[in-house]
Amino acid sequence: MKQKIINVDLKVNLDPLINFTQGIFQKKEIKIITEELSRVAGFLWDRRWAERNAGNISVNITSLFSIKDLDKFSTYPFLPLPREYAGLKRQLLLITAAGSRMRDLAMDPLEELCLVYISDSAKAYHIIAPERIEKEPMPTSELPTHLAIHEMLCRTNAPEKALVHSHVTELIALTHNPKFLSAESLTGILWKMHPETVIFQPKGYGFVPYTIPGTEKIATLTARCFENNPVVIWEKHGAMAIGKTISEAFDELDLAAKAAGIFLSCARNGSEPDGLTDEEIREIRQHYCL
Ligand SMILES: [Zn+2]
Structure with a gap:
């Protein structure tokens, strides 16, 4: 069924399609x-x-x-x-x-x-x-970003079908700290704050430096990150997560927010927490064969 783009007309008669x-x-x-x-x-x-x-x-x-x-x-x-x-x-x-x-x-x-x-x-x-x-x-x-990610998921035959983007306050707050402006540093702090992040995100968290939303640029950068990570954090904007279901994608955002919130709570009380040691994180990975 080949189709040429001949015009843009949202006012076509949809009556025959109402039942469908x-x-x-x-x-x-x-x-x-x-x-x-x-x-x-x-x-x-x-x-x-x-x-x-x-x-x-x-x-x-x-x-x-x-x-x-x-x-x-x-x-x-x-x-x-x-x-x-x-x-x-x-x-x-x-x-x-x-x-x-x-x-x-x-x-x-x-x-x-x-x-x-x-x-x-x-x-x-x-x-x-x-x-x-x-x-x-x-x-x-944000259609370009949704399309780029779904295209990547189709290309890789990934089981994930759902995508959720939200302005997760705790994650946005972390990216206002210059210390956490990389995938490595964000993953490091989230893993250290909560053992569950190591278990459920063993590949860590993706990160996209500040980019104008709704653009092809943010779409491309984000889709690339999702090839390795089910959660991608956008600097000073929010986060996106993929999952087999919408609930699963939400769970990933919720877990990352919990870990970030623990860091922020400690910081608010005047102490930057050390969190789990590298050895403790290694033990979790060994125990769960991650
Ligand atoms: Zn947004």
């Missing part, structure tokens, strides 16, 4: 994912990591649809992509909409979500939104 669109969002598997997304959005808001419209979430849901269904997604309105995403051809992502708020997603996720289907040409994406959304749905402004 409604069916997508009533599908049992999609309901489970949107409910999970809603729960996690509530956690992000409760932790104060999601001020205003901060944060975004996406899940690759291609495997839940038949080839025939995927063909239908090609008939929805479409927009050009900033570059070709060859590794994402005919992939379907559930993604939070631009301007959506986590506190609203926690209440009613269908009002704040859309689907993005990458065209056969891999140079455009189709937008599918729950039928009752009245405003024009557009995916998050």
Whole structure:
């Protein structure tokens, strides 16, 4: 099904697709994912990591649809992509909409979500939104980063399908300390603060120096980091995590925040903690065969 990008028209007649669109969002598997997304959005808001419209979430849901269904997604309105995403051809992502708020997603996720289907040409994406959304749905402004990461995950056949970005206060605070502006130093301090980080993140944490959000540059740098680390910290901005599920990705952010919070609590009381020794970290690695 070859397709040329001929125009950008979000006002095409969607009437013939209403039943199909409604069916997508009533599908049992999609309901489970949107409910999970809603729960996690509530956690992000409760932790104060999601001020205003901060944060975004996406899940690759291609495997839940038949080839025939995927063909239908090609008939929805479409927009050009900033570059070709060859590794994402005919992939379907559930993604939070631009301007959506986590506190609203926690209440009613269908009002704040859309689907993005990458065209056969891999140079455009189709937008599918729950039928009752009245405003024009557009995916998050961090779309380039989500696409670059999902493309890398597809290329490497990774089991991770979900991606969560949030303004994790504790991690942002760490990156305001010049001592922690590298993957090595951030990993070192997080491992030292909490044994669980060694167990669950044995490869350590990724780090992207300050870069303007929503750009191709941050997308490329972040996707590269995710090849080795399931959590990537953005200097003075926040963090992203991948997981097999949205909850799993949230767990990774939560754990990193816990470790960073321990450091900050000690620092607030006037003492920079020594944390676990190198020998103690080595013992944990040996015990868990990491
Ligand atoms: Zn952000």
